[in-house]
Amino acid sequence: MNILEVENLQVTDMNTGQIIIYNSSFRLKQGNCLAIVGESGSGKSVTCRSIMRLNKAWIRQSGDILFKGENLNHLSEKEMRKKRGKNLCMILQNGMSAFDPSCVIGVHLRETLVEHFGWSNTEIEEKMKKAMESVMLKNPIEIMNKYPHQLSGGMLQRIMIALALVLEPDIIIADEPTTALDTISQFEVVEQFIQLRERMGCSMIFVSHDLGVVKKIADDVLVMKDGKIIERGDIQTIFSEAKHEYTRYLVSTRLTVSNHFKKIMGRV
Amino acid sequence: MLKVDRVEKSYKKGGLFSREKQKILKNVSFECRSGECLGIIGESGSGKSTLGRLIVGIEKPDRGTVLFEGKNIQDRKVRVGNISAVFQDYTSSINPFFTVEEAIMEPLKGQKKGQKEIQSKIDHLLNQVGLDPSYRKKYPHELSGGEAQRVCIARAISTEPKCILLDEAISSLDVSVQIQVLDLLKKLKKSYNMSYIFITHDIQAAAYICDRVIFFRNGQIEEMVKIEHLKDVQSEYARKLLQMIITF
Numbered sequence: 101m102n103i104l105e106v107e108n109l110q111v112t113d114m115n116t117g118q119i120i121i122y123n124s125s126f127r128l129k130q131g132n133c134l135a136i137v138g139e140s141g142s143g144k145s146v147t148c149r150s151i152m153r154l155n156k157a158w159i160r161q162s163g164d165i166l167f168k169g170e171n172l173n174h175l176s177e178k179e180m181r182k183k184r185g186k187n188l189c190m191i192l193q194n195g196m197s198a199f200d201p202s203c204v205i206g207v208h209l210r211e212t213l214v215e216h217f218g219w220s221n222t223e224i225e226e227k228m229k230k231a232m233e234s235v236m237l238k239n240p241i242e243i244m245n246k247y248p249h250q251l252s253g254g255m256l257q258r259i260m261i262a263l264a265l266v267l268e269p270d271i272i273i274a275d276e277p278t279t280a281l282d283t284i285s286q287f288e289v290v291e292q293f294i295q296l297r298e299r300m301g302c303s304m305i306f307v308s309h310d311l312g313v314v315k316k317i318a319d320d321v322l323v324m325k326d327g328k329i330i331e332r333g334d335i336q337t338i339f340s341e342a343k344h345e346y347t348r349y350l351v352s353t354r355l356t357v358s359n360h361f362k363k364i365m366g367r368v
Numbered sequence: 369m370l371k372v373d374r375v376e377k378s379y380k381k382g383g384l385f386s387r388e389k390q391k392i393l394k395n396v397s398f399e400c401r402s403g404e405c406l407g408i409i410g411e412s413g414s415g416k417s418t419l420g421r422l423i424v425g426i427e428k429p430d431r432g433t434v435l436f437e438g439k440n441i442q443d444r445k446v447r448v449g450n451i452s453a454v455f456q457d458y459t460s461s462i463n464p465f466f467t468v469e470e471a472i473m474e475p476l477k478g479q480k481k482g483q484k485e486i487q488s489k490i491d492h493l494l495n496q497v498g499l500d501p502s503y504r505k506k507y508p509h510e511l512s513g514g515e516a517q518r519v520c521i522a523r524a525i526s527t528e529p530k531c532i533l534l535d536e537a538i539s540s541l542d543v544s545v546q547i548q549v550l551d552l553l554k555k556l557k558k559s560y561n562m563s564y565i566f567i568t569h570d571i572q573a574a575a576y577i578c579d580r581v582i583f584f585r586n587g588q589i590e591e592m593v594k595i596e597h598l599k600d601v602q603s604e605y606a607r608k609l610l611q612m613i614i615t616f
Binding site: 141252253254282283286287290309310312313315349350355356357361362364365 | 550
């Protein structure tokens, strides 16, 4: 069953008249993970933000975004707000700018959860504690009393994942969640994502330019270039027998680094 | 050629009147030979960028010395034209009011050279980093990430330095562009016979370009190893790091 269907999504910048995304259509199956890959400027993030309807005011989108048969493009802003977070949850690239810098993390978490579920403080604390422990964050209470700048990027990323765990959304949209992280935190965050899927069985859209991470986590792949989807398919066929030249180029450049590394490590 | 000798550095921690200090670098010593590419690998917060700033002389060490060909790096005359740097954030490393040609010209102004010579040099430099002369009049915001980083590299090699510090120079680029820049750096290293100090958290990229790597953790050198011997690292930390790499 398709949980999300995007039909003929076209996104235009009204200031310049430039079309950012041309007629893209894709489907997300229940419980699947769809990866969107491409270079910077190819329109990956704009696609995500269009689904969440979080684009800037001068960016117009047309087409149909059907979430469980309901067209998100026709909802009012008030109805859309209810969907965000509870049904569609977005995990952003930069943890530092995703949280409110003027208050401690706990305030942000409480605000979100009260808005969606109306839980009491003790209930929130209990649930958040459990979720944060499950993403390998030690001393959750202490962390909730810290400001974003006191925590590392990997930790903030994991707090966002923990919040997603508590919200139990139907779809998680992860926009380059591992790009800003170093090797160790990247590995841990990817592990968390894999577990998140296993535990909740939710559907996921995973945006990345790192094919190594995508290969580990995704079932299906969309390849985007200059606002167009140029290739789609399941993970095996895309990486082994890509039809489009650009996909082959992306795969081959990634392989050059990896192969060199494997040769040194004697893992060929 | 470049010798870092028992360097220590600490920063003030916390509030305005706090006297508490946090040690960033603890007794670091190593040497970079001429024509060598030395990788420094570490997690975020390990102090590798601080070490980089000490190497190019932007900051002073609390204790210890950084020597470049036997002379102290804090002396500007030692640094000028001999050592340059490329940083991670390409958008903020070029003056937004400068065109590409002005940006590349900046370090050349100090040298006594004719206007004609400089002009032909810019063409040559742009050519070498794989950009054509039509880029000369462009401003930084008109460039893509890869192009801007190439301009930064062109600027860094304009004085034909003996050593370049690359502080996460490729980390914010797309994987496919990373390869292009790495290949470019390899090519330039050969033709100019420079040494690189390559600071990164990406071990795979380091393995691609470096001759030797240092594993850096909590302000200390955990292990130094030749790239051919990367697979038989001794320390536990280095092993853990190598296991966590997501290969393709």
